[in-house]
Structures are given as structure tokens and as C-alpha cells.
Amino acid sequence: MTTAQHELPGYDRPGELPWATRRLVLARDGYVCVCCDRPVLGRPYAIHLRKPRHRGGDFSPENLITVLAECGERISVQRDPADEARGYSVPPGDDPAFVPVAYRNPAGHAVAWLLPDGGRSFEPQAAEGVVLTSEPGYFPAR
Numbered sequence: 001m002t003t004a005q006h007e008l009p010g011y012d013r014p015g016e017l018p019w020a021t022r023r024l025v026l027a028r029d030g031y032v033c034v035c036c037d038r039p040v041l042g043r044p045y046a047i048h049l050r051k052p053r054h055r056g057g058d059f060s061p062e063n064l065i066t067v068l069a070e071c072g073e074r075i076s077v078q079r080d081p082a083d084e085a086r087g088y089s090v091p092p093g094d095d096p097a098f099v100p101v102a103y104r105n106p107a108g109h110a111v112a113w114l115l116p117d118g119g120r121s122f123e124p125q126a127a128e129g130v131v132l133t134s135e136p137g138y139f140p141a142r
Contacts, residue, residue, distance in 0.1 A: 029066035044069035
């Protein structure tokens with residue numbers, strides 16, 4: 001019996017999240033759920049699309065967060081309206097690159113903008129040519 005190429009670890013199927021991007025997002029998020037700060041290894045988890053593909057989202061690192069399965073389910077069914085305010089979901093028309101994410105940590109929440117290179121910035125990000133006048137750490141009102 002031979003193994004099909006799509007069954008090999010690390011093989012990227014068309015239309016699915018590439019393995020390299022998955023590893024990048026997991027490392028950026030510290031292998032913990034951004035919602036509850038619990039470790040994801042050894043538990044059901046997902047790399048969650050903040051803006052779903054059917055609404056124009058993609059597999060770019062700034063559109064992806066690491067969540068435990070129960071947190072991802074809550075976000076997907078929009079059970080908690082605060083999830084959008086925390087940046088866990090992005091409304092249609094908004095660009096995930098400019099919507100910050102509230103990371104839960106032992107000290108509370110830290111607000112970060114997700115970057116295309118898989119990093120985080122704790123300063124607001126703006127489209128080219130836009131000047132930001134907000135204070136550092138400002139969480140824009142929605």
C-alpha cells in the first residue's frame with residue numbers, strides 16, 4: 001500500500017492552511033489560546049480565521065489566531081459579542097491587519113496588531129499614507 005502525497009505530513013493541499021503558516025501562527029501565539037491563555041498542545045485546537053474566507057478573509061498571518069476548540073466554537077457562532085471587540089472576529093469590510101487582537105495573559109489583556117511576517121506590534125498599524133494620532137495601547141472603538 002502506498003501513501004498518497006496529500007496524506008504526507010507537511011504537504012499543503014490547495015485551499016487549505018499551509019503548514020508553514022500554521023507553524024508561524026502557533027509560534028507567534030506561544031502555543032496558547034489567545035482567548036483563554038491555556039496551552040493548546042495535547043488539546044483540540046484550531047488556527048482560527050478572524051475574517052472567514054467567504055467574507056474575503058485569507059490565510060495571511062494577520063487574519064489567523066490560535067484558539068482552543070471551545071473558544072473557536074464560541075467565536076464562530078458569535079455567542080459572546082465581546083469577541084468582535086477583542087479582535088477575535090473581523091466584520092465584513094474591515095481589514096484584519098488594522099484590527100487589533102486582545103491577548104489574554106496572566107496580567108490581563110495585551111492589545112496587539114498582527115503583522116504579515118507573523119510578528120506582533122503593540123503600536124497601532126495604519127495603511128500606507130495614513131497618520132495615526134492615537135496613544136500607544138489605544139484600542140479603537142467599534
